[in-house]
Amino acid sequence: MDFAPGPIPDTEPPHDCPRCPRLVTFREQLRAEQPDWWNAPVPAFGDPDGWLCIVGLAPGKNGANRTGRPFTGDYAGDLLFATLAKFGFTRGTYQSRPDDGLTLEGVIICNSVKCLPPENKPTPEEIRACRPFLEGQVDALPKARVFIALGQIAHQSAVKVLGGKLPKCRFAHLAEHRVPDGRMLIDSYHCSRYNTNTGRLTAEMFEAVFARAIALRGA
Numbered sequence: 188m189d190f191a192p193g194p195i196p197d198t199e200p201p202h203d204c205p206r207c208p209r210l211v212t213f214r215e216q217l218r219a220e221q222p223d224w225w226n227a228p229v230p231a232f233g234d235p236d237g238w239l240c241i242v243g244l245a246p247g248k249n250g251a252n253r254t255g256r257p258f259t260g261d262y263a264g265d266l267l268f269a270t271l272a273k274f275g276f277t278r279g280t281y282q283s284r285p286d287d288g289l290t291l292e293g294v295i296i297c298n299s300v301k302c303l304p305p306e307n308k309p310t311p312e313e314i315r316a317c318r319p320f321l322e323g324q325v326d327a328l329p330k331a332r333v334f335i336a337l338g339q340i341a342h343q344s345a346v347k348v349l350g351g352k353l354p355k356c357r358f359a360h361l362a363e364h365r366v367p368d369g370r371m372l373i374d375s376y377h378c379s380r381y382n383t384n385t386g387r388l389t390a391e392m393f394e395a396v397f398a399r400a401i402a403l404r405g406a
Contacts, residue, residue: 193230198323200228200301206316210302210309217252217303225255228302231324232257233295239276239400240331241267242321242341244377245300245309252303256285257296262380266393270378274397295331297324299344314344322348332370333400338377345372360388361396363403371403 193199204227205211218226229246246252250261258264260283268281271294279289300309300317309317325331325348334349336342342358349366356364356372364372375396376388383389 194233194235194295195231195324195327198320198327199230200317200320202227204228204302207302207313210304210313213305214302217248221253224253226252226303227255228320229255229257229298231295231297232259233291234293235295235328236330237291237294237328238330238332238404239294240325240328240334241294241296242334242336242345243296243298244338244341245298245307246303247307248303251298254283254285257298259283259285262383263378266378266383266390270390270393270397273394274401295328297321299341309340314340318344318348321345325349333403334370334372335396335400336372336374338375341377342372342374360392361399363399373400373403 214226217224229251243257247261247263250264251257251259254260258267264283268277271277276291276294277289278292281287281289299321300314301320304313321344334345336345339358343353346353346356349370349372350368351364351366358374360374360376362374366372373396375393376382378388378393
């Protein structure tokens with residue numbers, strides 16, 4: 188499998204990042220079980236000059252942890268990239284693999300946690316340990332003025348990185364938060380299979396988030 192390079196490589200953790208012992212142990216276990224997978228911190232993906240930044244949670248086991256590209260290879264990616272295509276953010280066709288030729292225009296995807304956590308549940312310590320990488324990536328995106336947080340953990344990390352205050356910025360689907368320097372954060376339920384299967388998030392609800400982001404860009 189060909190693994191795609193990240194667009195802002197100087198902001199990424201090392202391939203064998205040692206910060207989180209539990210995640211390192213899990214990574215080493217998967218490298219032994221699946222040596223052809225990426226099994227490392229997953230780099231950002233998209234347009235470093237984009238005006239929109241999507242902040243996700245963490246790599247999925249059979250998605251980004253396998254393919255080395257955010258949201259690539261699992262159901263969450265199917266919904267996310269279909270939505271991005273509908274709003275004109277994609278060039279090429281998403282085919283669930285990192286060598287499908289897909290590129291993004293106007294948007295970049297970053298994760299709150301770079302490595303795969305067991306059961307998709309990072310600990311608070313792991314989230315804090317990885318936050319400097321998200322902070323560095325946001326600092327490297329001076330044109331990003333609108334942010335979309337996918338889920339509550341991404342929301343909390345994004346608020347802290349953007350300089351907001353969590354007691355004032357409460358997570359809710361389609362909630363909007365203006366941080367002190369004027370950048371905007373919009374919340375969305377995560378586009379996971381669980382959320383869509385249970386009806387917590389529909390395609391229409393997800394599209395409404397991106398429609399609002401576009402409206403805020405022009406505000």
